[in-house]
Amino acid sequence: MSKNIKSISNPKLKLEVLTTEEVKKIHEATLWIIENVGVRFPSKRALEIWEANGAMVDRDKKIVRVKGDLIEEALKKCPPAYSLAARDPQQDLSLDGNHVYLGTDGCGVEVIDIHTGQKRTSCLSDVQDIARVADATEEVAFHWVAVSAQDAPVEARGLHEIKAVWENSTKHVQTESIYNIHEAKAALEMAAWIVGGKDKLRERPVLSLMQCTAPPLGHDGGSLDAALIAAEHGIPTGFMTMASCLTTGPVTMAGNLAVGNAEVIAATALLQLAYPGAPVFYAAAQTASDLRLGSYTGGGPEDYLFGAATNVLADFYNIPLSMGSFATGAKEPNWQAGIDGSLSTFMASIVMSDMLLGCGFLHGSRIWSYAEMMMDCEIFSIIHKMMQGIVVDEETLALEAIASVGPGGHYLAQKHTRKHMRDLFLPQFMDRRPYSEWETKKDDARDWATAKARKILSEHCPEALDPKISAEMKKIIQSVEK
């Protein structure tokens, strides 16, 4: 157990969502796509690497076609397990397939102000505050940059953001907001200050990078270049597909999985060709677009199914998975948010996805809500408890206590009860009061969740980052901004 981090581990529940045959079929379809349809890599460096390795490269269209065995050989070089490091080594995360870790979601553009309850544009102080609250919350194992620091200059915004998180938390920082070569290089320099040198980053990666693909079957040039920089230095990196049934992916789910899979494994293979053995992860948040509006939904049965199915694929390739979960489309922490959060996270957790992204958002990962964050975390805790299953042994069968109580009576005064009573889940935000009490106060989970976040914000002091390191990071940022 890591310090102040709750993770799901040693699962007692199982779910089969895809058979071995089905996974093989998806994999074969994926290889067919990569070889015959191609994937777009709009990066000069990526095209050169592909060409040097014998792939068919159309330089005009920037589309690459690769034979299956080249992809498969490259993927074999991926390390199957490794750790994400934290400023505090007691908060390192083991991506070994036996842990499910929850992160804060990102990257939103608005925040429900914790004091006024009003929605407003996000800024750097929000990045700081959210990091600090996450630092104190045991269900959160690592950070994504939660919201865009829209008051920071565009050229170095991603750097301001990771500095802000490091200064407000000792937990691991992963960023989804660094997708160009300049910021990637600078981010590495900044991370190096924390671990005492660039050469120490591979051993202690206090930073990891996540890049989004451009479905269908495409990538962003800056993202590819940033990922290559990260891979070179042993900074864990992954490509996230958000292929969406109906619009950017086939309307049928298997086809949508195949399209996203092609994007991810082709780019992952590229990293291995350039830097064999580079720590990588599969990332995904596939969905289905709304039939009526074509809009991003933030949740639905298709999303929940993808949440379980993707880990079967990641296991097939034997690499860690970062899976989208929570991130409801609801505009408020309401019924829809409860459904989205519970079903998506249950499905992603039961198959043991390594990283879940993530808690805290409304309206399809756009509006940060502290209340939603706390409520998402309680859902994670509930699922954490469920994943422990039902233990059946002499102690839990409780025959001695049963004999002692006999027919009628109760168990409240039994020693056995007192010994194990803390096994029962104690919710923070579920309302179990008498109706009359609710009737007088009419308060609920949203109020209590907000109160909890406010308390943390006013009281929690994370372990400060060495001001010398902060100063060095500031210098690096300034050099990028020049």
Added chain:
Amino acid sequence: MSEELYKEMAQSIIDGEKEIAIELAEKSIELQMHPLDTITKGFVVGVNYIGDQFGKGEAFLPELVMAGEAMKAAVATLEPELLKLGEAREVMGRVVLATVEGDIHEIGKTLVGTMLSASGFEVYDIGVDAPAEKIIGKALEVDAQLIGMSALLTTTMVRQREVIEELDKEGLRPRIQVMVGGAPITQDWAAKIKADGTSEDAVGAVKLAKQLLGKE
């Protein structure tokens, strides 16, 4: 005879059958039917039906998109005939669409374009990673009344402001109006950069376009 043909034309749109729509358009030319009649009594009837069904929630996006593409193909086939007769199809307006510089995401923009097209607008979609000069240049070239800009990244959405500032500098507004969109775009942002409006989805974008051009 033409009644039968008009029905087939409408049906080809409803079924989203681009090739059939083209065939029927060609047939109408052979039969020397007036192209404007062909459009308004044949094909547009199909577009309106799908539009209605869509509005009621009984037809869905793919049907609308395919109807739009069949319509576009039919109109393209009839365009030369219209030109010969010195006539022009009445359009709702001319719109230039683009994803801003540094950004390659376009599904939303493409959807908006298809729906605007299906609603009777003339759409010039210049694609992704479009610098300000290219966007404004195209708008001037085609005498557009509306520019629609999309951005998916918080770091590229600032380009939307740049284009608006340039348009204002050259005194091109309100002759050319601007709507912005993309996942990170909010009402606040649109107001801040003085865009004429924003919508979160393609259906709303069409409504907005009609409002801005006074067609609603």
